[in-house]
Amino acid sequence: MTGAEHTGTRAIHAWLLLLPALVLLIAFTHYPAVQTLIDSFYSTPKGGRASVWVGLENYQVMVEDPVFWIAVRNNLWFAAATIPCSIGLALLMALWVNERMAGRAFLRMAYFTPTVLPMIAVANIWLFFYTPQYGLLERFTQLLGLPSQNWLGDPGTALGAVTVVAIWKEAGFFMIFYLAALQTLNPSLREAASIEGASRWQFFRRVQWPLLMPTTLFVLVNAFINAFRMVDHLFVLTRGGPNNASTLLLYYLYEVGFSFWDTAYASAITVVLVAVLAGIALFQFFVLDKRVHYK
Amino acid sequence: MRRTRVLAFNEPTWLDTLAAWVLALLWILPLAYAVWTAFHPTEYATRFDVWAPLTLDNFRRAWAAAPFARYFLNTMLLVAMILAVQLVLATLAAYAFARFQFPGRDVAFALVLVQLMIMPDILLVENYTTMSRLGLVDTLLAIGLPYFASAFAIFLLRQTFMGIPKELDEAARVEGAGPLQTLWRVYVPLAKPVYTAFALVSVSFHWNNFLWPLIITNSPNARPLTVGLQVFSSVDQGADWSIITAATLMTSAPLLIAFLLFQRQFVQSFMRAGIK
Numbered sequence: 001m002t003g004a005e006h007t008g009t010r011a012i013h014a015w016l017l018l019l020p021a022l023v024l025l026i027a028f029t030h031y032p033a034v035q036t037l038i039d040s041f042y043s044t045p046k047g048g049r050a051s052v053w054v055g056l057e058n059y060q061v062m063v064e065d066p067v068f069w070i071a072v073r074n075n076l077w078f079a080a081a082t083i084p085c086s087i088g089l090a091l092l093m094a095l096w097v098n099e100r101m102a103g104r105a106f107l108r109m110a111y112f113t114p115t116v117l118p119m120i121a122v123a124n125i126w127l128f129f130y131t132p133q134y135g136l137l138e139r140f141t142q143l144l145g146l147p148s149q150n151w152l153g154d155p156g157t158a159l160g161a162v163t164v165v166a167i168w169k170e171a172g173f174f175m176i177f178y179l180a181a182l183q184t185l186n187p188s189l190r191e192a193a194s195i196e197g198a199s200r201w202q203f204f205r206r207v208q209w210p211l212l213m214p215t216t217l218f219v220l221v222n223a224f225i226n227a228f229r230m231v232d233h234l235f236v237l238t239r240g241g242p243n244n245a246s247t248l249l250l251y252y253l254y255e256v257g258f259s260f261w262d263t264a265y266a267s268a269i270t271v272v273l274v275a276v277l278a279g280i281a282l283f284q285f286f287v288l289d290k291r292v293h294y295k
Numbered sequence: 296m297r298r299t300r301v302l303a304f305n306e307p308t309w310l311d312t313l314a315a316w317v318l319a320l321l322w323i324l325p326l327a328y329a330v331w332t333a334f335h336p337t338e339y340a341t342r343f344d345v346w347a348p349l350t351l352d353n354f355r356r357a358w359a360a361a362p363f364a365r366y367f368l369n370t371m372l373l374v375a376m377i378l379a380v381q382l383v384l385a386t387l388a389a390y391a392f393a394r395f396q397f398p399g400r401d402v403a404f405a406l407v408l409v410q411l412m413i414m415p416d417i418l419l420v421e422n423y424t425t426m427s428r429l430g431l432v433d434t435l436l437a438i439g440l441p442y443f444a445s446a447f448a449i450f451l452l453r454q455t456f457m458g459i460p461k462e463l464d465e466a467a468r469v470e471g472a473g474p475l476q477t478l479w480r481v482y483v484p485l486a487k488p489v490y491t492a493f494a495l496v497s498v499s500f501h502w503n504n505f506l507w508p509l510i511i512t513n514s515p516n517a518r519p520l521t522v523g524l525q526v527f528s529s530v531d532q533g534a535d536w537s538i539i540t541a542a543t544l545m546t547s548a549p550l551l552i553a554f555l556l557f558q559r560q561f562v563q564s565f566m567r568a569g570i571k
Binding site for chain 1: 311312314315316318319322324325326328329332384385387388390391392398399400403406407409410411412413414415416420421422423424440443444449474499502503505506509510521524525528529536539540543544546547550551554555558561562566
């Protein structure tokens with residue numbers, strides 16, 4: 001066998017190995033992504049009428065759709081609340097669990113358990129927790145003599161209520177990444193800091209925090225993606241209501257596409273979501289990975 | 296003086312311990328409340344009494360009120376099917392990326408990575424159209440198909456395979472093993488911890504997945520547990536919290552129990568899968 005022939009056979013083998021995965025990836029990721037973009041320039045086929053080219057009309061509808069903008073605003077609010085809160089809590093939990101502390105195993109279990117529960121189950125649990133009059137939360141506020149409050153039914157608190165659930169679900173998940181990173185830190189750093197007489201805050205601020213930076217960035221990207229992907233709990237808790245007060249982009253996409261069956265407009269919303277996620281990915285690839293080296 | 300100082304520096308203060316415990320109890324509280332309700336008769340659902348009788352009646356009633364046996368079967372078949380296909384496809388693809396030089400490799404790898412940012416969870420409308428064209432709506436296959444090729448698994452296994460010494464590869468080839476035999480005899484056994492890690496992550500993800508299964512199913516025939524639970528608790532249970540919490544715990548129980556038994560394994564797997 002000559003060298004060239006050998007290389008050729010290797011290439012054929014390689015492509016055969018890749019083929020099944022690549023075909024499925026193209027069929028269910030690349031093709032739909034491209035097709036969504038195309039469909040967003042066409043009208044929704046109705047009855048016997050086929051879809052026709054409408055140019056930017058779907059995007060025009062989007063710009064003028066007040067519910068879309070509510071969803072955008074809510075989603076930004078949701079992201080701005082869940083990302084720092086879940087990461088901050090995760091870091092705090094990891095710092096605690098990393099110490100030799102009484103009941104450490106229990107603490108770790110308590111923090112991490114929400115992560116393994118299905119979001120639908122989590123939502124049921126919290127729906128009960130939030131229920132007016134019977135819910136545990138109401139019982140506490142009653143004890144304190146506060147007036148009754150319908151947390152999920154009030155437009156002023158619904159978004160906050162679903163945000164808390166998301167933070168509860170996510171913090172323990174991010175904790176384990178911090179915990180893993182903390183456990184790889186050299187113990188002599190701590191000894192050195194104590195000899196220098198550094199306070200615990202100084203040790204955290206000057207030693208642990210900078211060394212945890214790659215983890216923080218990794219978690220940050222995941223938290224960002226989740227902020228635009230996590231909507232399961234809305235189906236149980238609020239259905240986006242009351243009056244769209246707690247709707248998020250992906251949930252609104254579901255409503256437009258599968259409750260109103262306006263698939264063309266839903267495609268336009270999908271394009272927006274894909275653009276957001278692609279933006280996060282490009283930011284990670286070109287900005288973060290340049291500065292942080294995982295390998 | 297110096298000694299106590301060093302100790303104080305290394306040990307968390309009682310204040311830390313207290314705060315950590317308060318947070319942990321707060322964290323477990325909603326779940327504990329649900330457990331309380333599920334295991335007590337309805338009249339105790341919202342009334343605290345340490346001596347309230349324990350009962351499994353809520354679970355019995357929930358089990359009888361909806362086709363949960365079918366939902367369990369669907370979820371287990373679904374999770375097993377997805378994992379099996381994912382592992383086979385990802386192993387083959389990762390091997391090609393890790394050990395073969397061929398034209399178009401970088402482009403192909405970039406195409407794979409695209410799925411890490413545009414997940415199938417977002418492309419609902421288009422994938423629904425595809426499934427209805429294929430006549431697969433309301434089947435387990437339709438729920439699984441978009442997830443069969445996992446960019447994440449390919450990426451993870453490629454990293455692992457690249458770390459395996461090439462000499463082992465060559466030794467196998469000298470003994471007359473073909474590429475597939477080498478893969479099976481050398482690479483797969485050495486990557487076992489990564490397979491376990493990915494399997495745990497994949498199983499928990501698909502056990503918990505909701506939105507796509509909700510859209511693509513419309514009858515109990517293919518509905519997984521999450522969708523079944525949502526239909527069950529939103530449609531006809533009114534506010535019978537005892538039954539709803541029982542159903543909720545029932546559907547989460549297998550994962551929850553597995554987690555409590557294999558905590559270390561779970562945490563390590565999620566870590567290994569997360570840190571590239």
